[in-house]
Amino acid sequence: MSTKTSSTKERYRKIRKLRWFILPFSGLAANSYAKVWSTKEIYGGALRQGCVPFLNCHACPMAVSSCPIGILQFHAAIKSWPYMLAGVLGTIGVLVGRAACGWLCPFGWLQDIMYKIKTRKFTIPRSFRYLKYVSLVVLAIALPYFTEGHWFSKLCPWGTIIAGIPWGVWQPINPVYMEPVIPPGSFGFMYWLKIGVLAVFLVLFVFTKRPFCRTFCPLGAIYSLFNRISLLQMKVDQEKCVDCGHCKTVCPVDIQINREPMSAECLRCTECTVCKNVRLTWGFRHVGESKPVAEKAA
Amino acid sequence: MLWGALLLIFAFLIFTGVRNGDLIMTQMESSTL
Numbered sequence: 341m342s343t344k345t346s347s348t349k350e351r352y353r354k355i356r357k358l359r360w361f362i363l364p365f366s367g368l369a370a371n372s373y374a375k376v377w378s379t380k381e382i383y384g385g386a387l388r389q390g391c392v393p394f395l396n397c398h399a400c401p402m403a404v405s406s407c408p409i410g411i412l413q414f415h416a417a418i419k420s421w422p423y424m425l426a427g428v429l430g431t432i433g434v435l436v437g438r439a440a441c442g443w444l445c446p447f448g449w450l451q452d453i454m455y456k457i458k459t460r461k462f463t464i465p466r467s468f469r470y471l472k473y474v475s476l477v478v479l480a481i482a483l484p485y486f487t488e489g490h491w492f493s494k495l496c497p498w499g500t501i502i503a504g505i506p507w508g509v510w511q512p513i514n515p516v517y518m519e520p521v522i523p524p525g526s527f528g529f530m531y532w533l534k535i536g537v538l539a540v541f542l543v544l545f546v547f548t549k550r551p552f553c554r555t556f557c558p559l560g561a562i563y564s565l566f567n568r569i570s571l572l573q574m575k576v577d578q579e580k581c582v583d584c585g586h587c588k589t590v591c592p593v594d595i596q597i598n599r600e601p602m603s604a605e606c607l608r609c610t611e612c613t614v615c616k617n618v619r620l621t622w623g624f625r626h627v628g629e630s631k632p633v634a635e636k637a638a
Numbered sequence: 639m640l641w642g643a644l645l646l647i648f649a650f651l652i653f654t655g656v657r658n659g660d661l662i663m664t665q666m667e668s669s670t671l
Contacts, residue, residue, distance in 0.1 A: 389661040
């Protein structure tokens with residue numbers, strides 16, 4: 341019995357390590373078009389027909405795929421239904437909930453890294469989590485619909501890091517047309533507003549856990565709608581749990597998983613599996629009924 | 639049942655999107671700076 345417990349513990353330790361390995365590499369894979377530095381033209385090939393399941397600005401010079409929120413705003417602006425996007429995000433949501441936020445999003449990884457800086461920490465009020473739904477409805481759907489502008493993209497701090505700043509620093513001249521790739525007028529008030537929004541978030545990243553994911557990310561808002569019904573869930577052995585709160589300390593979004601095992605905020609990052617009473621489950625049945633994945637595999 | 643029905647709906651949405659030309663629209667939109 342104890343051998344089985346220790347092998348399960350070891351398996352979860354490996355799963356947690358794997359996540360820290362995958363997070364930065366998903367970002368690199370989504371922005372791997374190095375040819376842009378010589379041709380000064382962004383990639384426009386077939387991979388752009390699909391979008392990555394996490395926030396990744398397709399205006400990044402090296403982007404090889406599209407941003408789901410960029411595409412959502414595009415459809416809102418031209419007043420067409422984003423059938424394919426809805427199907428893709430819905431499928432991901434039903435299968436794994438917000439796991440893409442916890443396992444793939446490089447911006448989430450940046451927030452996790454910056455929070456490790458040792459300083460005084462603050463907790464975001466629970467009610468602030470609803471702001472991301474406002475961000476989804478207002479910035480990513482309503483404003484693009486009525487103004488035809490991509491308002492979330494205009495403010496997105498991750499877009500500023502991987503697209504706004506690189507283009508602003510580089511400002512290349514197209515070798516064929518001998519014209520600036522980015523028109524000089526692009527670096528006006530909105531550009532500096534983007535920089536300001538980024539600066540505010542960068543400061544917040546040091547003091548609080550994943551503030552962008554919890555209060556501003558429209559993609560997180562979409563995935564969180566599926567968290568309660570997703571096939572991938574967290575399971576807590578409530579009989580053995582002593583409510584010590586250690587799971588909340590290690591959780592990147594401040595959830596005490598024994599109190600809210602089906603929380604809409606949970607990223608399925610498995611950090612809370614440092615406690616032997618918390619396990620990952622996969623199945624058609626709800627939490628408390630499914631068998632833990634690792635024990636099934638053992 | 640619920641999951642099966644949801645996955646079927648989302649598969650249908652993807653199929654509809656592909657037929658509507660979402661792939662090409664996505665490519666054109668994301669390839670423009």
